[in-house]
Amino acid sequence: xxxxxxxxxxxxxxKSEPRRNDADTLAQEIVEKLTYAIGKTTDAARLxxxxxxxxxxxxxxxxxxxxxxxxxxxxxxxxxxxxxxxxFLIGRLLRDAISNLGLTEQVREALGRxxxxxxxxxxxxxxxxxGNGGLGRLAACFMESMASLGVPGFGYGIRYEHGFFRQEIxxxxxxxxxxxWLQHGNPWEIERQERSFEIGFxxxxxxxxxxxxxxxxxxxxxxxxxxxxxxxxxxxxxxxxNTLRLWGAQALDPILLDAFNSGDHVGxxxxxxxxxxxxxxxxxxxxxxxxxELRLRQEYFFSSASxxxxxxxxxxxxxxxxxxxxxxxxxxxxxxxxxxxxxxxRLLVDVHGMDWDAAWTVTRETFSYTNHTLLPEALETWPVQxxxxxxxxxxxxxxxxxxxxxxxxxxxxxxxxxxxxxISLIDENNGRRVRMGQLAFVGSHTVNGVSGLHTELMKETVxxxxxxxxxxxxxxxxxxxxxxRWLFQSNPGLTDLVSDxxxxxxxxxxxxxxxxxxFAEDASFRERFxxxxxxxxxxxxxxxxxxxxxxxxxxxxxxxxxxxxxEYKRQFLNIIEAVALYEQIRAHPEIDWTPRVKIFAGKAxxxxxxxKQIIHLAGDVSRVINSDPAVRNLLKVVFVPNYNVSxxxxxxxxxxxxxxISTAGLEASGTGNMKFALNGxxxxxxxxxxxxxxxxxxxxxNIFIFGLKADEVAERRARGVGxxxxxxxxxxxxxxxxxxxxxxxxxxxxxxxxxxxxxxxDRDWWxxxxxxxxxxxxxxxLDALWTDRARWDExxxxxxxxxxxxxxxxxxxxxxxDIWRAGPSR
Ligand code: 26Q
Numbered sequence: 001x002x003x004x005x006x007x008x009x010x011x012x013x014x015k016s017e018p019r020r021n022d023a024d025t026l027a028q029e030i031v032e033k034l035t036y037a038i039g040k041t042t043d044a045a046r047l048x049x050x051x052x053x054x055x056x057x058x059x060x061x062x063x064x065x066x067x068x069x070x071x072x073x074x075x076x077x078x079x080x081x082x083x084x085x086x087x088f089l090i091g092r093l094l095r096d097a098i099s100n101l102g103l104t105e106q107v108r109e110a111l112g113r114x115x116x117x118x119x120x121x122x123x124x125x126x127x128x129x130x131g132n133g134g135l136g137r138l139a140a141c142f143m144e145s146m147a148s149l150g151v152p153g154f155g156y157g158i159r160y161e162h163g164f165f166r167q168e169i170x171x172x173x174x175x176x177x178x179x180x181w182l183q184h185g186n187p188w189e190i191e192r193q194e195r196s197f198e199i200g201f202x203x204x205x206x207x208x209x210x211x212x213x214x215x216x217x218x219x220x221x222x223x224x225x226x227x228x229x230x231x232x233x234x235x236x237x238x239x240x241x242n243t244l245r246l247w248g249a250q251a252l253d254p255i256l257l258d259a260f261n262s263g264d265h266v267g268x269x270x271x272x273x274x275x276x277x278x279x280x281x282x283x284x285x286x287x288x289x290x291x292x293e294l295r296l297r298q299e300y301f302f303s304s305a306s307x308x309x310x311x312x313x314x315x316x317x318x319x320x321x322x323x324x325x326x327x328x329x330x331x332x333x334x335x336x337x338x339x340x341x342x343x344x345x346r347l348l349v350d351v352h353g354m355d356w357d358a359a360w361t362v363t364r365e366t367f368s369y370t371n372h373t374l375l376p377e378a379l380e381t382w383p384v385q386x387x388x389x390x391x392x393x394x395x396x397x398x399x400x401x402x403x404x405x406x407x408x409x410x411x412x413x414x415x416x417x418x419x420x421x422x423i424s425l426i427d428e429n430n431g432r433r434v435r436m437g438q439l440a441f442v443g444s445h446t447v448n449g450v451s452g453l454h455t456e457l458m459k460e461t462v463x464x465x466x467x468x469x470x471x472x473x474x475x476x477x478x479x480x481x482x483x484x485r486w487l488f489q490s491n492p493g494l495t496d497l498v499s500d501x502x503x504x505x506x507x508x509x510x511x512x513x514x515x516x517x518x519f520a521e522d523a524s525f526r527e528r529f530x531x532x533x534x535x536x537x538x539x540x541x542x543x544x545x546x547x548x549x550x551x552x553x554x555x556x557x558x559x560x561x562x563x564x565x566x567e568y569k570r571q572f573l574n575i576i577e578a579v580a581l582y583e584q585i586r587a588h589p590e591i592d593w594t595p596r597v598k599i600f601a602g603k604a605x606x607x608x609x610x611x612k613q614i615i616h617l618a619g620d621v622s623r624v625i626n627s628d629p630a631v632r633n634l635l636k637v638v639f640v641p642n643y644n645v646s647x648x649x650x651x652x653x654x655x656x657x658x659x660x661i662s663t664a665g666l667e668a669s670g671t672g673n674m675k676f677a678l679n680g681x682x683x684x685x686x687x688x689x690x691x692x693x694x695x696x697x698x699x700x701x702n703i704f705i706f707g708l709k710a711d712e713v714a715e716r717r718a719r720g721v722g723x724x725x726x727x728x729x730x731x732x733x734x735x736x737x738x739x740x741x742x743x744x745x746x747x748x749x750x751x752x753x754x755x756x757x758x759x760x761x762d763r764d765w766w767x768x769x770x771x772x773x774x775x776x777x778x779x780x781x782l783d784a785l786w787t788d789r790a791r792w793d794e795x796x797x798x799x800x801x802x803x804x805x806x807x808x809x810x811x812x813x814x815x816x817x818d819i820w821r822a823g824p825s826r
Contacts, residue, residue, distance in 0.1 A: 033056040054107065557594060
């Protein structure tokens with residue numbers, strides 16, 4: 001690598017001619033890697049070695065394109081997009097890279113010559129699980145999409161040594177185990193020790209005289225080093241490559257030599273342990289405040305490193321920082337990097353000597369911010385005291401920004417005291433806290449929500465008063481998913497079928513997927529479409545049989561809910577419906593029930609008690625129903641442990657029904673909903689998040705919407721309507737709740753679910769009782785539809801055909817046009 005990077009004409013690749021991509025050449029290069037990078041002969045190589053060698057051979061091809069893309073961006077002076085995100089939930093990269101380079105068949109053949117199967121090799125790669133769920137996966141889809149569109153993009157994040165925990169179910173309960181994705185090395189990353197920056201914490205702020213003006217100097221008490229690890233991200237057809245730059249923490253002085261020499265060998269390492277702790281582990285909470293100091297350290301660490309890197313690169317190509325916003329757009333993925341607003345001000349004013357007003361203009365023109373949640377308990381705030389102790393200068397800057405904003409609101413807009421309190425960067429009601437959402441909002445030129453409904457609710461709720469002050473700042477950018485991973489790679493059968501029908505063109509111009517619509521009326525096409533689904537269901541059934549020893553009938557409806565476990569996502573509603581159905585099947589053996597398999601997967605935050613109970617309940621219900629002969633296999637319930645990206649790639653293509661049943665107004669967008677529908681699943685869902693746009697694009701006959709709307713939920717909550725009435729009026733619901741509460745599914749601990757059930761009967765905050773009836777009826781409507789397979793398959797085909805708009809390419813195109821004002825560099 002360094003031979004390439006340090007060549008005199010540093011941008012030229014070593015190969016003067018384009019690489020050959022035939023199976024012979026690939027076979028030879030893979031064996032070369034096996035020999036010289038791993039030190040093994042083909043006879044001695046384990047499958048792991050083949051995986052590593054294959055990745056390295058493929059990586060060489062990516063690096064060729066990477067160096068070219070970087071040179072093009074540099075020479076064209078094109079604007080760069082820097083996507084700052086605490087999370088990148090990438091999954092595996094080998095299949096993605098091979099597929100985007102168009103090398104799948106050649107690599108398969110190359111490995112085949114040594115009796116090695118590509119599919120098995122791919123399975124050995126650990127998931128890069130540097131994220132919790134939707135927000136992190138969105139960042140990964142966006143990276144792939146920017147590369148595919150040729151938008152010069154940089155992802156900036158944290159190289160967690162341990163990603164999202166591995167979930168095991170022990171005696172019915174979730175157990176979190178450490179995840180060790182780097183154990184066998186990471187062939188995709190390139191460490192860049194020379195790209196490192198000092199990051200300070202704590203200490204004091206003093207002022208010095210700078211030609212008669214005071215200048216602030218921060219003297220941190222503690223310093224650590226942020227070291228860059230780069231992963232190239234290759235786009236579709238290998239036409240462009242971008243960089244994902246993740247920061248790892250190191251001690252400035254890894255071994256305190258004085259201490260070491262005086263014999264204190266353990267003490268000599270204390271500092272390096274403390275430094276490296278910053279990037280040790282991903283916080284596994286996606287909805288509740290973590291609140292720990294280490295989290296704030298992580299946020300500042302990666303924000304500061306990224307900004308220093310951006311400034312360094314800018315100054316290498318430009319005279320000063322006044323035109324920063326013409327050359328870079330920085331997107332803040334939620335508030336996690338929001339401290340960047342204060343940090344950029346500090347770097348511009350204190351370090352680079354810009355005056356305050358000019359710096360504020362540059363800052364605001366550079367940043368934009370995406371909000372991903374309205375849940376009050378998830379809005380990020382930090383105690384002022386903690387902030388001040390850890391980041392004293394940044395805290396001063398936040399106060400100064402706040403004063404400026406509040407003054408403007410008072411003098412120019414005549415804001416009332418209440419309105420001022422609402423826009424203030426400091427929450428004075430809960431023991432003085434810094435509000436990261438407000439900071440990100442005022443420091444950005446554009447703020448966006450991730451679906452139409454979510455964006456409107458942002459304007460009405462969390463950012464009501466800031467929206468009044470800056471009425472043009474909020475925009476909508478409905479999420480999307482990359483069709484490369486979520487259709488081409490995960491569902492090759494369907495991809496080939498679509499190609500047969502409408503030609504290969506849709507792979508390069510995804511909007512053309514719409515041409516598939518007319519095939520919904522073609523009976524023979526529908527049959528082939530259903531046959532692909534059937535094969536995908538068999539594959540999932542095999543996985544469930546192998547992992548859980550539960551046998552599934554691929555002819556039953558596969559009804560699937562996979563996502564983080566959360567009360568607002570209402571897995572509990574789904575389980576209650578399963579219990580009600582179970583009781584009805586037992587009570588009415590004479591009815592011709594439609595066979596159904598309910599599949600669940602997802603992780604609970606380790607401290608989220610109710611979410612963990614829901615997992616426990618799914619397992620308990622599963623055991624009782626699956627083993628009851630009276631059910632005659634008409635209903636099965638399965639909880640698949642350790643949901644991750646790789647499991648999703650098997651699950652999405654195998655679904656008949658996709659469950660998107662959040663309490664209306666609470667799911668910002670959802671992206672699993674898009675992956676399922678793209679693969680032909682029928683959605684049962686509430687009018688929430690991007691389900692609303694899915695309804696618009698699919699047409700109301702092709703999606704199954706039920707339940708209260710967002711405004712109705714808000715109104716019922718405001719009136720304090722509880723669950724009592726709804727429960728007493730619905731015998732199916734009442735009986736299911738009674739069974740769960742009385743221990744029918746938990747005879748070992750009959751009271752285990754008492755509080756879960758009581759919450760529905762009493763407050764019904766999540767509208768489970770309120771929505772049960774509509775949910776039940778819609779499920780039975782789907783049962784009936786299943787018996788008309790021509791109609792079901794027609795709807796299924798239309799779902800795939802009409803999901804083109806939900807490609808992340810469309811989303812990225814909108815960000816580039818409306819927010820970043822950046823285009824392809826080619
Ligand atoms: C915050 C502070 C301290 C510790 C952790 C966090 C934290 C971490 C992750 C808060 C939230 C998250 C993740 C949120 C998330 O994934 N939101 C989802 O974002 C998706 C992409 O926009 C949407 O589709 C989902 O609707 C939304 O729930």
